[in-house]
Amino acid sequence: MLRFIIRRILQAIPTVIAVALLIFVIFSVVPGSFTSSLIADGRSGSDPMLVERLNKEFGLDKSLPERFTAYVYDLARFDLGTSFRTREPVTDVIGARLWPSLKLAMAAMVFAVAFGVPLGFLAALKPGSILDTVTMIGAVSGLSLPQFWLGLLLMYLFALQLGWLPSFGYGDGGLRYLILPAITLGLTPLALLARTTRAGVLEVMNADFIRTAYSKGMSSGRVVRWHVTRNALVLIVTTIGLQFGSLMGQAVVIEKLFSWPGLGSLLVDSVALRDIPVVQGSILVIVLWFLLINTIVDVVYAAIDPRIKQD
């Protein structure tokens, strides 16, 4: 098992390196710069002296190959550089956003699993029933909604009309503030989970070994419990993992709408202000998160179904 885990981690390394290089290249050809973003609102005129000083301070006066070498050298030491804007290490800037981001992703996932899996399961037990049809239409609908529209409607309804929840922000970090963004973010994984759970359970129920189990006279309750759960689990775990891994990147729009202080809003803000080290760092962290979760999923997968390891 340990060898399997190590192998999976080693396999991810080239991807991480490729991503790191790719984002460097992309953001070195982006027009606009941090210094130009400073005067974008027209409040102050451009200041050539400041531009020169800042470029020197951040090493932007150096040639592209030199900057690239420095970037790679720093990365090799797990140093993401210094933010142009805050002048703090990028790791600190990102670190401050990591927990809110994780919290939102986890809350969204809990919501998705808590509703998506049981719904998909119930739907699969009676294919073609009203519950099945409604669930599946609901699931496709959930996948078809523009997220910020949904968020705005929820905000309007639960904050303004009903007054049950705060409409924005992180507040004291409590649950009240988490609910609306988490529901908005969790709807897509919920819909996907309902669909895959249903498909997985149906597939297994129709499989030969279930029929064999029936013919051996096992009660239907036990059949469902033992075989269906375990085999459908593989599919569900994969979907949960994939979704959980990509939620941090998907949260961009929702974080911005709800003024949620996560990695996504930091990223969008940093792109607009051309705070390139933070942009590179946040993308890298989002990618690492995705790869980490995927590796964990593979390991769990292997634990549920030992045959996978031979792959």
Next chain:
Amino acid sequence: MRIQFNLIVGGFLTALVILAGLFAPWLSHLDPVLDADLMNAELPPDWTFWFGTDAQGRDIYTRVLYGARISLTVGIVSQLINTVIGLALGISAGYFGGWWDDLVNGLTNVMLAIPSLIFAIAIIAILGPGLPSLLIALGLTNWSWTCRIARSSTLSLKGLGYVQAAKTLGYGNIRIMITQLLPNMMGPILVIGTLGMGGAVLSEAALSFLGLGIRPPFPSWGSMLTDARELIVIAPWAAIFPGLAIFLSVLGFNLLGDGLRDMLDPHMRIRRA
């Protein structure tokens, strides 16, 4: 039963969007941009303005009709680019194997790891906002699943008799790929493309919200929605109708994709991108 439902409803919604876009000038006598009268601003839906009017006093119904053009363009063009890239890389990787296969695989992994919305933000930052950049951004960032399917299909088709036969007949590699391999994987590719069209329409809305959308002469649903969100309290219809339009068209694409998948191969496993 369900297969038919998906296909029929999905096909109906998709057709509706296409027709709305094509026949917009006949379905409304107003102009989506020029017919703006401040005296008519923020009117609720009535018999004159079926969907109400927006902050500029423009007829939302008319704008939704014309908006279908942009959304369809975004959906279809970006998915065409994705499909071409995915097919070219996937088939060639599966067919030639070796270092090229490794390279394509690595690239696919990278593309999967970077969230496509974030990738699109980066590309628009380089190219500047606008319809062409949007099409390129969405077209370059969502081909990984197509590529994977094309590659695995190629791998399984490669060993089959008729492909081998074509080889012994002296067909060129490109010819084999196009005439022998491509036609045999169009089913799943079509499904992914259809589902991806929905994704592209949603991405356009998201990018609009982030201030990276398009403001073409004709309105896009994403930009309408983005503009109207400020009116959510006083003129909710201005946000509700473009939102519904996006919802229904994406729903149409998704149902159509599901229906196609169920029809072409009930056991086919295509993970949604």
Next chain:
Amino acid sequence: MFKTLSLTAMLMLGVSTATFAQEPRSGGVLNFVAPYGASFATLDIHATPQTQDEFYGMAIHRSLYSWDSLKNEPALELATSVSVSDDGKVYTYKLRDNAFFHNGRKLSADDIIWSYKRLATPSNAFPGARYIADIAGADAFASGKATEISGLKKIDDLTLEITFTAPINPGFNLMRTNAAIYPADIGDKAATNPIGLGPFKFVEHVPGSRIVVEKFDKFYEQGKPYLDKVNIVIMEDSAARDVAFRNQEIDVTVLGPTQYVAYQGDAALSKNILEVAEGYTRNVGFNPNFAPFADKRVRQAINYAIDTKLIVERLAKNKAYRAVSWLPLSSPAYDTTAQPYAYDPEKAKALLAEAGFDKGFEFELTATQNESWGIPIVEAIIPMLAKVGVTVKAKPVEASVLSEVVPAGDFQAYMWSNNSGPDALAALQCFYSKTAQSACNYANYKNPEFDKLFEAAQVERDEAAKTELLKKANNFLQEEAPVWFFNYNKAVMAYQPWLHGLKPNATELALQDYEDIWIDETAPASRK
């Protein structure tokens, strides 16, 4: 004339809320909004050039001067009096003897000298360096030729002498939040635990969410601040802000054109709206190196061909004042008798024909997606200019790209909103031939006659005469039309009915003097 009247009326309104209302009440919590971004950059106010960071800067920090929103001019803040030498270059400040830093230490002249040296140090690369560049010896210090700034002299702990390189009004620069005074012994804590002289002390910063400050008991103004605590919350999205404001979660909100109309139309909300003519001029700058724009008649023709009034009414929804020339309504050098360019397509056509463009021409207009000074406005211009044979091609760019290509001269025409106040001299300097395009002469304007007027104003010591010269220069600029004069921003803020003491700050309405704000009994429990 009407415009000045309305401006005065607005100023009066500000005064009246401040003085005639009931006795200020102490205590309470203010939920103020910082709408210009998704985060604060840094807690070191010297290191940040962003308006967004001034929202906490106004609470925590104080500079030598401050902006008096009611009188519409800079005022002494940390000094009680100043004497100026005959040549207008040497200022001797008598500092307050009741100003304390949040660490309990009293302000001394050393702190000011230390803070200005910190700003001027080149390796710090601080944006505030430009605001002290007029102090004698700042150059030598920056280039390493001197270890002290020669123009800064401590007479005693509470007396500071500053020598400037020219007879300028130093208030405009030294009032900037970026030029705030730190205690000389702050060390490297400026970015983690900010200490200032302001009415509120720093409590916490939740990155991307809010900064919390609380009342500083030893603040030098008697009985102030009134509030116990201010939550400065980040809220960039205008729709979310609208919901939060209506839901009474926040006490103020900044309004865009759409919401301005909506709030005006609402019986309750319309009662609590604060408007001011802000010192921003929205304009389309022409590149004189692009052949057609080298001819004044072409530039004038464009000013005649665009129905500016219609665009201000329809698109800007009257959340703007039609521009006459460069200087805004709030400027003392604004000529109240001057008339804006009339909408006259026939005259535009004639001028174009005179200039040899009777067949028209085509140009590219670089603009952002901004609703008030971006692509939506360009779209309205396109058909108007098409009528006189001029074809406009919109080139959409991101904000940080616009501010890169324009100072680099890489455009045919651009649309932007530029600061044009409060210092008329500084605003018009952007059209002085010796000002580089990479500084703020974006339209790369060069005219000896204008230079003559400007230089005369520069050295004029009599305020009235100086204002007169600037007025002439400004009117000359209108005739020259280096840009299309579009509008001056009307900044609009809505506030909750229990809030008092907001002021019509013409430099940036959203920046308020927190120490003057108070909350009455009608506030909800969460604010008490």
